[in-house]
Amino acid sequence: MECFDTHIHSEGKGITELSKMANSGIKIAVSCAYYPIKPTHYYTLIDMFRKISSFEVNRGKKAGIELIPAVGIHPRCICNEWDKALNWIEENGRVVGEIGLEIGSKDEVEVLTKQLSLAKKLDLPCIVHTPRKNKKTVTEKIIDILKKSGISEDLVVVDHINRENLEIVLKSGYWMGLTVQPGKLSEGEAVSIIEEFGFDRFLLNSDTGFNDLECLTVAKTVKILLERFDKKDVKKVAIENGMKIFR
Numbered sequence: 001m002e003c004f005d006t007h008i009h010s011e012g013k014g015i016t017e018l019s020k021m022a023n024s025g026i027k028i029a030v031s032c033a034y035y036p037i038k039p040t041h042y043y044t045l046i047d048m049f050r051k052i053s054s055f056e057v058n059r060g061k062k063a064g065i066e067l068i069p070a071v072g073i074h075p076r077c078i079c080n081e082w083d084k085a086l087n088w089i090e091e092n093g094r095v096v097g098e099i100g101l102e103i104g105s106k107d108e109v110e111v112l113t114k115q116l117s118l119a120k121k122l123d124l125p126c127i128v129h130t131p132r133k134n135k136k137t138v139t140e141k142i143i144d145i146l147k148k149s150g151i152s153e154d155l156v157v158v159d160h161i162n163r164e165n166l167e168i169v170l171k172s173g174y175w176m177g178l179t180v181q182p183g184k185l186s187e188g189e190a191v192s193i194i195e196e197f198g199f200d201r202f203l204l205n206s207d208t209g210f211n212d213l214e215c216l217t218v219a220k221t222v223k224i225l226l227e228r229f230d231k232k233d234v235k236k237v238a239i240e241n242g243m244k245i246f247r
């Protein structure tokens with residue numbers, strides 16, 4: 001079955017790995033902005049956005065994957081004068097991500113709030129990161145900021161959902177991203193969440209990038225789902241839900 005990996009960092013992958021993903025069934029993926037060391041200047045962010053939006057899209061093509069560029073300021077990438085990078089997003093952005101909160105500091109809240117208001121103004125979908133630490137508390141804070149922003153539930157994926165923050169996000173109405181990657185969810189855990197809560201509001205992703213080795217987890221999860229559930233339902237989390245929000 002054709003699959004959509006809704007959150008990767010293609011910059012961290014070689015053409016060989018991207019080709020393996022394509023061969024496993026991944027036809028389309030969102031390539032999210034993230035700079036692996038804290039940038040010292042906002043120009044670093046802008047150049048990364050440019051790279052993701054052109055160079056990476058072309059590398060994806062070579063490997064047989066359509067890459068949708070997502071540009072945004074990750075909470076771990078906040079630098080001086082970060083707001084100047086927003087102009088680039090405003091002029092060129094198609095998807096805003098990866099944004100969100102890591103520890104929930106005042107700065108992070110401000111950066112997230114500004115980006116959400118930009119996304120709302122431009123009617124762009126957003127990928128919102130939730131952290132590993134204090135997941136429940138920080139997710140509550142994120143939902144609060146999202147609600148205050150007034151952005152449509154259909155434009156937002158709250159990502160890296162697990163059993164700790166699932167109920168909070170489920171009630172909120174946003175899309176929910178299940179990241180299948182060692183240290184986040186196993187294929188079995190993702191399948192059990194979908195089995196319990198249905199196929200309608202979940203998206204699958206690998207978040208594969210600079211450190212993560214496992215890049216075929218979306219296709220593997222879809223394979224398990226196909227063994228156990230109706231093809232029509234599986235198709236929703238494999239590709240259709242992603243198409244609704246990102247296309």
Ligand SMILES: [Zn+2]
Nearest residue numbers: 007032098207
């Ligand atoms: Zn990510």
